[in-house]
């Protein structure tokens with residue numbers, strides 16, 4: 001049986017960030033990933049936005065880790081020359097009755113320590129984005145975009161340079177506590193038994209399934225998973241946008257916004273569709289809904305400019321009729337198992353927050369050792 005200090009389950013952006021942080025502390029790290037490459041699930045099926053930290057409830061983990069993570073991420077991108085851009089974002093009011101709601105984001109952001117939002121008049125919006133129809137907008141200058149693949153590659157590079165390892169096509173079969181260690185059994189290409197002091201469950205959409213393989217873990221500590229699919233359409237032809245443009249947020253989703261990728265292409269999404277299991281198929285019948293939503297702020301869009309792009313799935317732990325849950329990061333205090341961290345419900349802004357999540361998990365591990 002192999003011995004390793006820290007086993008991290010999942011090579012998405014969260015698992016990779018945690019692996020890097022622990023490896024840089026001089027810990028022995030092994031990442032176990034069931035796919036044949038890193039980042040094939042939620043970490044590559046998202047909007048690639050560096051969020052400012054506007055929408056999340058005050059004092060929530062989402063708010064705190066987004067604001068901290070944004071700062072860390074910009075610093076890291078500069079240090080490692082990872083393609084990114086502080087594009088700024090407009091949250092547009094398309095009708096007078098939305099102005100109040102949009103203006104409230106200035107105070108909401110301020111509650112989270114984000115004090116740089118400003119109100120722009122209709123003509124100021126038109127100067128920034130001539131094709132956007134609005135009656136005014138709030139501008140967030142610290143919102144940006146990132147090439148998430150380059151980011152993950154860099155996190156993995158840092159981990160490997162510090163002596164960490166990743167194994168692919170290998171899944172978790174079971175995890176059993178034994179004394180102050182865990183026996184981790186894997187299946188697949190690297191089927192093995194490993195003795196580890198620390199186990200981090202960063203399996204994203206599968207985190208609840210992985211948690212159920214942990215012997216002696218109180219089942220009531222494992223939340224019920226829910227899956228909310230998102231579709232993205234890409235824009236064919238010239239992209240008229242230089243900023244991210246968001247309509248007013250609707251229940252459980254930010255609405256169909258426009259983001260720009262590092263290559264300058266525009267895409268629209270995400271919508272929100274509650275589904276039963278993990279299924280990335282694209283439902284093309286949603287095109288009319290997208291077209292109607294986009295026309296609210298971009299009247300000259302043509303239906304045939306919208307091309308099916310890709311889908312992603314939000315790893316939710318609150319259901320359709322419940323208030324949105326916060327990130328749930330469970331350590332010894334929550335489940336009384338030393339060395340085990342379960343990360344549940346790491347939906348947006350998990351990409352932005354990833355380095356801050358890693359620092360938090362690092363502190364939790366430190367306090368338990």
Ligand SMILES: Cc1cc2nc3c(=O)[nH]c(=O)nc-3n(C[C@H](O)[C@H](O)[C@H](O)COP(=O)(O)OP(=O)(O)OC[C@H]3O[C@@H](n4cnc5c(N)ncnc54)[C@H](O)[C@@H]3O)c2cc1C
Pocket residue numbers: 009010011012013014015016032033034035038039040041042043044045046047048049050051170171172202203204205206207210230270312313314315346347348349350351352353
């Ligand atoms: C539609 C959408 C849009 C988003 N937009 C943004 C955004 O613009 N900005 C932002 O900050 N955040 C955004 N997010 C959130 C962000 O993408 C996620 O928070 C983040 O990618 C989660 O990363 P993760 O590592 O936890 O999960 P994942 O990327 O899903 O990684 C989990 C990994 O675990 C592996 N795994 C699962 N089970 C096992 C097992 N049994 N054994 C071994 N490996 C296993 C999986 O294969 C996977 O590689 C968005 C999310 C969605 C769904």
